[in-house]
Amino acid sequence: MRSIAIIAGGVFRDSIRDRIGYGLVFFSIMLMASSYLLAQLTAGQDVKIIKDLGLAAASAIGLFIAVFFGIGLVTKEVERKSIYSLLSKPVTRTQFVLGKYFGLVLTLLINLSVMVLAFYAVLLYFEMTTLDGAKAAWEAPALDPRMLKAFALIGVELMFITATAIFFSTFSSPFLSVAMTFAVYIVGHFGEDLKNLNAIVQSVVLPYITKAIYYVMPNLSALDVKSAVVHGLPVSGTSMVLATGSCLVYIATLLVGAILIFSRRDLK
C-alpha cells in the first residue's frame, strides 16, 4: 500500500509540473471564462450557454489528459527505460500499475476541482451582474449545486478512461492505445445506437456483433447528466450510484487485466 501511495505521489508531482497539463487546464479555464462573453450574445440562453460550455470543457480536457497522460504512464516509462530503476526497488508490477493509476486519477480529480472552482466563479460573476428580471427566465439558478453531480460523474468517467488507457498501453503501441481508448469512449457513449443498429442496417451478422459489443462495453451515457443539470432536471441518487458502481466494476476489471498482462511482459 505504501509503495502504491509513493508511486502515485510521484506521478502526481510529475504530472502537475508538466507544462502540457498546465496548458490544458488553463485552456479549459479560459474557455469557461470566454463562455461569459458568448453568453452576452444570446438573449435568454445566456446562463445555459455558460453551463453547457463549462461542463463540456471540463469533460473534454479531462478526457484528453486521461487518454494521453494515461497511455504515457506505462509506455513512456518502458520506452525511456525509467521503469528499470523503479522495478529494481522493492516494488511489484501490481504496485507499479496501481500506483500509476491512482497517481493520475488524483491529478485528474484535482484538475477537475480547479475547473469546478473556475466554473462556479464565472457563474457567480454572471449571477451578480444579471438583473433579477432576467434571472426569472432561467430554467435553473446559475449557482445550481446539482451541477456538482455532473462534475462527479465526469470524474467517474475519467477514472474509467484512465483505466482503459493504462490497460491498452500495457500491451500495444501508444498510437494504437490512443485509438482503442477513444474507440471505447465513443462506443460507450453510443451504446444504445449500437444495440438498435438492426433497425437501420440490412445485415444478419452485424446486429449480433454490435449487440455483443453493447453488452460488453460500459454504458458511459449513463454517466452523462450534463444536459439534465443544465436544464434543471432532477438526477436521482440511485441512478448515479448504479452508473458509478457499474463503472467501478469495469475499472477493477481493466486494472486486473492490465496487471496480469504487464506482470508477464518482458521489458526489453
Added chain:
Amino acid sequence: MDAITTDGLTKHYQVGFWRPRPYVALDNLSLSVAKGEVFGFLGPNGAGKTTTLKLLMQLIYPTSGHAEILGSPVGDVAVRRRIGYLPENPYFYDNLTAEELLVYFARMFGCSAKEGRERASRLLDDVGIGAERRFQLRRFSKGMVQRVGIAQALINEPEVVFLDEPMSGLDPLGRREVREMILRLRDRGCTVFFSSHVLSDAEALCSRVAILAKGRLAAIGSLDELTAVGSRGWELVVSGLKGDVLTRHYARITRATPLGDSRFSLELPPSTGPEQLIADLVAGGAHIVSLNPLRGTLEDVFVEQVRVAAPDRFSTKVAS
C-alpha cells in the same frame, strides 16, 4: 552462501515478423559471485551482458534456468531491499529534481522523507552533484544523469550492487570517482557486479571477471587465472651465453634479445617446457639469471575468447 548464482540461465527472443525465429540472447549461463567480490562482467557490444542484468532484476523472464541473489530467487521482492541497480544509460523523470528523485526512491525502502533527504544529500555529494541537485532532471547532461543513476543505486545502502556500464558518459574525473566509489563499496563488504567493455576498469577493480561472447560464457576466473590461461610462453634471462650455443638452440627460441655483457633475454614458446632448453644451455656454459612466464593481458584474453566464440545465435529449437 554466494551473493549471486545463475544456473543455466537462458534467454531467447523471437526475431522476425513473418517467420519469427528464436534468437539466443543468453545461452546457459552458470556462474556464481561470492559475497564481497568486485565481479567484472565483460563482453563486446551485444554479448548478452545487459540481458543478464535484466534477468537478474526480473525485468525480463528467462526462457530456462534460474538465478538467485543472496540465496533468494530473483523474483523475491524482499531481496530487492538489499540490492541496488544502475541500468545502462539510465533515464529518470524529467520534472523531478535529483534530490526529489532520490527521496522518492528512498521512501520505497521505508525511509522517512527526512531520512531520505539526508541519504540523498550524502550520495549526491559522493557522486559530485552540487547545487544542480535542485534542478529538474531535464536540464542534466548525460554524465550528470549517470551520476544520479549511481546515487539511486546506492540509496538503500545495498549488500549487492549491479552496475550496467557504470563509466558510460562520464568524464575522466567522473570515471576515477566511480572507480574509487566501487573500491569503497568493496571495503565495506558490498558485492559489486558490474558489466563493461572497458577492460582497464575491470583490471583496476575486479577480483574476478567473466567474459561473455555471443550470449555464452567464454571464460571466468581471477585475472591471474585468466591471463595465465593465455600465457604466451616464457622469458628466460641467461648470462655467459656463447654465440655458437645460441645458434645451436635458436630453433627452440622465439626471440633472443641481447642485454649486453653476454646476457640475453630469450623468449620461449608456450608449447614446449623450458626445462630441457635450460639444461642444454647450462651444459653449454650459460648461467640462468631468471625464468618468468610471459602473461597475456586481459585484453589478449578478451580478444581471443571473443574471436573463438562464434556460434550461430539463431537457435533451431527453443528451450522449454
